[in-house]
Amino acid sequence: MAGNPVRPHSVESPGRAVVSSIGRVTAYVFLIAFAVAIIYPLLWMALNGFKSNAELFGDPWGLPKTWRFENFGKAWNLGVVRYLMNSVIVAGASVVTTILFSSMAAYALTRHRVPFAGAITVLLLGGMMLAPTVALIPLFRLLQTIGIFDTYWALIVLYTAFRIPFTVFLIRAYMVTLSREIEDAAIVDGASRWQTFWLVIMPLSRPIIVSAALLQALFSWNEFVFALVFINDTDLKTLPVGLLAMQGRVLSDWPVLFAALTMAAIPMIVLFLAGQRQFIRGLSEGFGK
């Protein structure tokens, strides 16, 4: 976005300008068509949430004749409220633990001389190479052995453990760049490590903490494999698995399912629109280096 004083077309001949504007029109047509292909199914989902079953099958493309808001109430009571709450609890808790443990580790590794720092860094970042699916079978037994199978803790612990590598990677790269001067001043003033961490380092790292927290929220909100295998209790299911269970529970009243899908989609879309810049910074820091 930085200033581009000379635009390329300012040096083009009139003939080129025509070609260029044809190109631009084609580009717009293509981009708009693609945007429609993205938005239309989502809009269709939301609109179908207002229909009756007869309307859905009779006129799947049209607008609802009467807007049945009650579908949303039905979906809410059939489980959406429960799954939404479970997702909020699991995602919220795992954001807190992941960010806390990752920033503590990143702080120690970047601001202090840690014994075996090299080995610890390799261990922490190396976890990025290991996929959740590969650990599924042993975890099934491990969680039962330690007694957290079929509890919120199963998901909170696993979402934290599997995302610490990426989160440490993000935060560490940022903390390395912080200047030592403010920190040294705090230490001279007698601040403890814990105080320095909370009062100096964490506030200075705020941009990357926000990005990392958003990406962690997105991950734990949408995670499916662990949520499917390690939670049996219907009352504890998070949205991705709960919605699947609802498919059977709406008794072929499909508009209610559409209403449920729409309500489930809204929180992440809102979060993304609100924190778009932070989302993208997190992604680009993660992959762009």
Added chain:
Amino acid sequence: MPGTRQLGRWSILLWVAPAVVLLVVFVYFPVVDNLRLSLYRWNAFSPKEVWIGLDNYRALGADPVFWSSLFNNIAYAVVSVIFQVGGGLVLAAILEELIRGRWKGFFRTVYFIPAVLSLTITGLLFQFMYNPQIGLVNGLLDSLGLDAWKHSWLGESATAIWAIIAMSQWQSIGYVMVLFIVAMQRIPRELYEAAYLDGASRVQAFRRITVPLVREMTLLAMIITVSGAFLVFNEVQVMTAGGPNNSSHTLGTWLYKSAFFNDQMGYAAAIAVVIFVITLAAAIIQLFLGRGKAVQY
């Protein structure tokens, strides 16, 4: 006092301890344990392990569903590299080069939206999109006069996996596009201005400047996409659960079914080892490329 100093030096380990312990217990241990478990026969209800050496792997080699699952993962990878990496690159270049101001942000935002949605939401939505009676896909073909192309997309062995793969492109292309946009914004404008002054066309500028300078991101995006393709689980489980006739399984869903429906835990662990080898290889290549000198702008 040297004693306190020593203590101070070691006490810093407490700061990394929670992360290290969680990782060792819940990530490293299970992955290693999985290698061991793949050499045993056992199931969830009688967890007595019987050593059977490489029998699970022999069974894998003889299992047609394993091979069709692997094929489906490979198909997923190939299609995703073409559409997400290729398409994402072109889309990013069009947005960066031709579109100005407010519209640029609008398109970028819209294209990215599906990527933040749960695959369960998009999977269930596309189940209806592919529905033979009310689905938009057959409806669209109808209105284009292409009735002959209509299918019960998720209900036929020949089309199920391809329908799922197509949904996945719809969902993820915007994500890869954003990665490319980030890379392109690091290219100095002067390079383009000089090229245009020399009479280069936009297509030439794309080929000679953009593509070479986002090469690193292209490789990275390819690796992310390919290793993601070998972990596909959610959308398949939601849309077909591997059916019809096990035709749309991927390694992930076949592992899940083997473990928790067929109760062949050891066999499922062997499938996990195959996934492990493939994704680890992809990660090592990624690490190797990341180490290499960054493109000099």
